[in-house]
Amino acid sequence: MFGYYLDLAWRSLKRHKVLAALMTLAIALGIGASVTMLAVLHNLSGNPLPGRSDVLFHPQVDPRPVDLPGAKDEPPDDLTYIDALNLYRLGIAPRRAVMSRNWLPVRKDAPDSPLAMFTDRATTADFFAMFGVPFLYGSAWSAQDDASHAQVVVLSRAMNQKLFGGEDSVGKTLVIATKTFCVIGVIDDWNPQPRFYDLNDGAFGKAEQMYLPFFTWLDLPQDYGYGPMDCWGSNPEAGGHDPKAKQCTWAQFWVELDTPAQVADYRAALVQYSAQQQQLGRFQRAPNVRLRGLLDWLDAKHVVPVTVRMQTWIAFGVLLICLVNTVGLMVAKFLRKSGEIGVRRALGASRRAIFAQCLVEAGVVGVAGGLLGLPMAWLGLWMVRQQPVSFAASAHFDPSMLGIALGLAVLSALLAGVWPALRASRVAPALQVKSL
Amino acid sequence: MRIFLQIRPILAALRSHKAAVLLLVLEIALTMAVLGNLVFVVYGTMQRSHTPSGVTESQIGLIQSIGVVGEDNPGTVAGNLAVMRSAPGVEDAAYGFLPLWHADRSPLFLDASRQHPAVHAYEFMGSQGLNRTLGLHVVRGHDFTDTEIPDVMDVFMGRLSAPVPVLLTESLAGRLYPNGNALGSILYDGTKSLRVIGIVNHLRGEITGSASDDDSLVYEFRVGAQNMGGGYLVRSQPGRLPEALRAAAAALQKANPGHVESKVLTMAELRENYFKSDLASGRMLVAIMLILLVVTALGVSGLASFWVQQRRRQIGMRRALGATRRDILHYFQAENFLIVTGGVALGALFAYALNLFLMKRFELAHLPSHYLLVGAVALWVLGQLAVLGPALRAAAVPPVVATRSV
Numbered sequence: 001m002f003g004y005y006l007d008l009a010w011r012s013l014k015r016h017k018v019l020a021a022l023m024t025l026a027i028a029l030g031i032g033a034s035v036t037m038l039a040v041l042h043n044l045s046g047n048p049l050p051g052r053s054d055v056l057f058h059p060q061v062d063p064r065p066v067d068l069p070g071a072k073d074e075p076p077d078d079l080t081y082i083d084a085l086n087l088y089r090l091g092i093a094p095r096r097a098v099m100s101r102n103w104l105p106v107r108k109d110a111p112d113s114p115l116a117m118f119t120d121r122a123t124t125a126d127f128f129a130m131f132g133v134p135f136l137y138g139s140a141w142s143a144q145d146d147a148s149h150a151q152v153v154v155l156s157r158a159m160n161q162k163l164f165g166g167e168d169s170v171g172k173t174l175v176i177a178t179k180t181f182c183v184i185g186v187i188d189d190w191n192p193q194p195r196f197y198d199l200n201d202g203a204f205g206k207a208e209q210m211y212l213p214f215f216t217w218l219d220l221p222q223d224y225g226y227g228p229m230d231c232w233g234s235n236p237e238a239g240g241h242d243p244k245a246k247q248c249t250w251a252q253f254w255v256e257l258d259t260p261a262q263v264a265d266y267r268a269a270l271v272q273y274s275a276q277q278q279q280l281g282r283f284q285r286a287p288n289v290r291l292r293g294l295l296d297w298l299d300a301k302h303v304v305p306v307t308v309r310m311q312t313w314i315a316f317g318v319l320l321i322c323l324v325n326t327v328g329l330m331v332a333k334f335l336r337k338s339g340e341i342g343v344r345r346a347l348g349a350s351r352r353a354i355f356a357q358c359l360v361e362a363g364v365v366g367v368a369g370g371l372l373g374l375p376m377a378w379l380g381l382w383m384v385r386q387q388p389v390s391f392a393a394s395a396h397f398d399p400s401m402l403g404i405a406l407g408l409a410v411l412s413a414l415l416a417g418v419w420p421a422l423r424a425s426r427v428a429p430a431l432q433v434k435s436l
Numbered sequence: 437m438r439i440f441l442q443i444r445p446i447l448a449a450l451r452s453h454k455a456a457v458l459l460l461v462l463e464i465a466l467t468m469a470v471l472g473n474l475v476f477v478v479y480g481t482m483q484r485s486h487t488p489s490g491v492t493e494s495q496i497g498l499i500q501s502i503g504v505v506g507e508d509n510p511g512t513v514a515g516n517l518a519v520m521r522s523a524p525g526v527e528d529a530a531y532g533f534l535p536l537w538h539a540d541r542s543p544l545f546l547d548a549s550r551q552h553p554a555v556h557a558y559e560f561m562g563s564q565g566l567n568r569t570l571g572l573h574v575v576r577g578h579d580f581t582d583t584e585i586p587d588v589m590d591v592f593m594g595r596l597s598a599p600v601p602v603l604l605t606e607s608l609a610g611r612l613y614p615n616g617n618a619l620g621s622i623l624y625d626g627t628k629s630l631r632v633i634g635i636v637n638h639l640r641g642e643i644t645g646s647a648s649d650d651d652s653l654v655y656e657f658r659v660g661a662q663n664m665g666g667g668y669l670v671r672s673q674p675g676r677l678p679e680a681l682r683a684a685a686a687a688l689q690k691a692n693p694g695h696v697e698s699k700v701l702t703m704a705e706l707r708e709n710y711f712k713s714d715l716a717s718g719r720m721l722v723a724i725m726l727i728l729l730v731v732t733a734l735g736v737s738g739l740a741s742f743w744v745q746q747r748r749r750q751i752g753m754r755r756a757l758g759a760t761r762r763d764i765l766h767y768f769q770a771e772n773f774l775i776v777t778g779g780v781a782l783g784a785l786f787a788y789a790l791n792l793f794l795m796k797r798f799e800l801a802h803l804p805s806h807y808l809l810v811g812a813v814a815l816w817v818l819g820q821l822a823v824l825g826p827a828l829r830a831a832a833v834p835p836v837v838a839t840r841s842v
Contacts, residue, residue: 018738018741019738019741019742022734022735022737022738023738025734026731026734026735029727029730029731030731032727033724033727105502105504105507105696115504115507115694115696116696116698117502117696117698177504177505177506178504178505178506178507221505221506223503223505224502306798307713307717309798310794310797310798311717311720311721311724314470314474314721314724315724317466317470317790318470318724318727318728318731320466321463321466321467321470321728321731321732322731324459324462324463324466324735325463325731325732325734325735327459328456328459328460328463328735328738328739329735329738329739329742331455331456331459332456332738332739332742332743333742336742336745336746380723383720383723384720387713387716387717387719387720388712388713388716389712389713389716389717390713392716423455
């Protein structure tokens with residue numbers, strides 16, 4: 001029966017080419033707009049590190065004073081220097097990394113080479129293995145290098161291209177903030193989106209150009225800032241030139257915990273640490289800790305830009321309008337077949353059969369609309385990528401969106417077809433056959 | 437006037453197509469609701485991107501010069517400003533802040549206890565001559581004199597003995613002192629006490645569209661032999677900004693070989709960067725608006741051509757009974773006008789409902805009624821354009837059709 005209905009639908013659409021084309025185009029435009037925005041939303045709220053996101057956790061403790069006006073219950077995102085150091089030394093997680101974003105003046109270790117500012121991430125050895133950073137040349141530094149404040153640097157592929165023309169620069173030296181650093185590795189392009197490990201400068205943007213050992217970086221002159229710093233208390237200059245200031249949070253901290261038991265142990269250790277700090281008088285608040293997994297952390301931070309959420313709503317509004325439009329066209333389309341339907345009814349077809357036949361026709365329009373909508377969505381995403389906004393670069397067409405686009409198109413066409421099909425199935429056979 | 441005589445028969449004919457007419461009205465109403473709000477959002481963004489900051493933007497450039505600790509840095513702030521001023525095309529130079537560049541609000545207090553901030557405002561500070569370089573207009577009180585401003589080190593080290601003289605924008609003065617007694621008043625920020633010596637007309641820290649963008653204060657400090665990195669501002673002679681900025685940057689680099697000039701930007705470039713993402717999202721919305729208009733036009737002309745097909749015989753009869761081609765054309769045009777008018781009326785309600793939702797969820801402003809009028813006109817025009825093709829085809833139906841059986 002289905003095959004027969006398909007055949008009928010095909011013939012009927014061929015007979016009224018203009019109406020069929022209009023319906024297909026309306027659905028295609030709606031699908032194109034909504035799938036574009038859906039794909040952007042999907043990319044922006046996607047998993048930045050598939051495969052590793054389950055084992056990465058973001059510990060937070062609360063060192064703030066009790067009477068901080070306007071303070072929320074959520075502890076600060078980042079750690080103070082002292083807490084970062086203490087948690088780093090806690091050593092019960094299989095891997096952990098303390099880090100901060102910064103920028104530093106760099107030049108090649110040669111006379112008269114020009115100075116330029118480059119962004120850097122100061123971090124500890126486990127960063128690369130924990131986050132699965134791919135290396136092009138050389139390797140990461142070791143925990144031993146961290147402990148000995150070694151003057152080594154890992155370059156991004158882009159910075160290596162800029163300074164050394166892309167060659168294997170391991171062993172070459174750079175002057176960073178007047179100190180000489182040895183290149184120990186070069187990483188391949190790596191920029192997980194959203195940039196979960198440090199959301200202070202926005203969740204979507206460029207990765208840092210180089211990576212330095214955290215404790216080596218602390219030895220450099222502290223005149224170039226420490227990324228966004230959050231301070232409290234009466235001294236507004238707190239931390240101005242001292243990252244070790246007690247009342248300023250600025251260091252990001254991540255741990256890898258491989259089993260639920262490790263997670264539970266770590267959470268207990270955070271509470272215990274907070275209680276101990278409270279006893280020592282450093283913390284004023286009762287233990288207020290968080291240990292969120294990577295994806296929970298992104299959820300809690302609401303990383304999707306508000307303009308994107310608004311545009312997604314609007315795109316679905318457009319789909320709705322396209323559907324109303326399609327309903328109107330389908331009513332016209334099916335009414336036009338009244339004579340034909342009358343004959344089928346007179347020959348014994350049930351109302352249910354007519355309804356099914358019309359719905360199959362709607363489905364065919366949906367499939368066509370979906371197929372035409374796909375290139376439109378692809379075009380839409382291309383347009384999004386041309387926009388000079390930070391999240392634009394990550395807007396790409398995911399294979400899973402193919403299925404969603406087609407499914408959405410067929411579903412919308414069927415929904416739009418229900419009422420016109422019902423009307424068509426109620427056509428009185430006698431009246432139609434008489435007028436033939 | 438014959439067109440008005442047609443209205444009753446049109447309404448009667450529409451009654452027998454209730455479903456299709458209702459759907460068309462609904463579609464136009466939904467289009468109107470979305471369109472009205474989108475035009476509002478996009479126009480708001482465009483308008484915002486042209487809001488003046490209050491400084492002479494066409495003549496101002498920024499050089500962000502960062503001192504590298506340990507490198508050879510012989511330059512001093514006063515010396516740096518002197519070499520910049522002597523660069524060709526440069527009218528004035530200063531060290532300090534400018535609008536749309538890392539502007540941040542800080543709390544201001546009316547009493548020294550600093551318990552409750554009266555308002556949060558943008559604080560612009562810089563070397564002597566900052567307000568001349570920015571081109572601020574003092575409308576009341578007086579401008580800074582070099583003898584009354586404090587020394588930069590006293591400001592940074594908190595060694596001030598007297599309140600720092602400040603200029604307030606009219607907007608900030610009105611907010612802090614609604615009675616108009618701003619001049620001579622003392623107020624406090626986080627660290628200092630400030631004395632109001634004058635009022636400038638406008639100075640916006642950011643341009644978010646809020647009235648509080650214009651809540652700013654300016655103070656100057658005396659600079660001399662200190663070695664300071666940061667924002668160096670150039671004011672060029674009219675029309676010579678690009679070359680003057682380039683020359684000043686080169687002179688500054690020569691005087692400070694150990695500095696990195698990480699940013700050299702004209703105010704126009706700064707503004708472009710600032711509005712980049714807003715304008716990008718505006719372009720996306722324009723694309724969505726176009727899709728919407730196309731879909732609505734498709735729906736209108738699709739249904740209209742269906743009706744024309746269906747009524748070929750009636751049209752033939754009317755023609756045979758003496759109706760002119762023009763009468764038939766006007767019939768379909770009037771029908772379309774009536775349907776769109778119904779859609780627009782319902783759409784105005786939908787538009788307000790959608791606006792309420794967007795206001796709640798995305799902090800959109802209240803939709804002014806003239807946007808609805810623009811939306812209505814747009815839809816009337818669109819409807820007439822969409823119906824023109826089918827209506828012309830109807831007008832071309834020959835009277836002889838009436839005599840044939842369909």
